[in-house]
Amino acid sequence: MSSGGSASEGERETGRLEAFSDGVFAVAITLLVLDLKVPPAGEGARRLGPALLDQWPAYLGYAGSFLSILIMWVNHHQMFRRIARVDHGLLFFNGLLLMAVTVVPFTTSLLSEYIGHREERLAAVLYCGTFVLISLFWNLVWRYAAWRHRLLHSDLDEAAVARLSRRNAVGPPVYAAAVAVAVVNAVASVVFMIAIAVYWSLPGLSWSGLRRVAGDASDSDLAGPD
Secondary structure: OOHHHHHHHHHHHHHHHHHHHHHHHHHHHHHHHHHOOOOOOOOOOOOHHHHHHOOHHHHHHHHHHHHHHHHHHHHHHHHHHOEOOOOHHHHHHHHHHHHHHOOHHHHHHHHHHHOOOOOHHHHHHHHHHHHHHHHHHHHHHHHHHHHHHOOEOOOOOHHHHHHHHHHHHOHHHHHHHHHHHHHHOHHHHHHHHHHHHHHHOOOOOOHHHHHHHHHHHHHHHHHOOO
């Protein structure tokens, strides 16, 4: 078989894996909305405004989990842009990652139900702990694919692989820190999780990079049309 044929077959295999993964991410992110309840109407029911405000734990959990799963989906796509082919091990490890992702709606419901109650910190620990597990499986998928460059695109240089490995390695200790925050304060841990999601949404972005982009845009504006 030609190298072109092998590359095409590898793309089909990674495409199938990504399509399956996309479906799992979509189901997980959709299930989150089930925690948002419509307050009952009719005689004797509470006013709509206060009843909606009382659901703030569900809104907080929904926002944290939706953003986290959204960013995971985006970065999963970016990761597989660098992976040229799959094997049995990668399929299995990616499956473990998806298994952990599907737990997020359950721990989000648990958190939403228990915030404001006696065992809210335990619920928050379980919620944040789910993301520790996800980040460990995430690193397993990446490092398995990147080991000796065996499943990656050949034109991806070692410096880029090392940079991505270092960035992914940040995940487990950061989410473990969220667990530590949850032991002290449940709401603060969810806010911390949202901040982590924002960090992961900005791969490679820095203030110097922002200034450079802004400077390039200004120069372009000053130059005017040709």
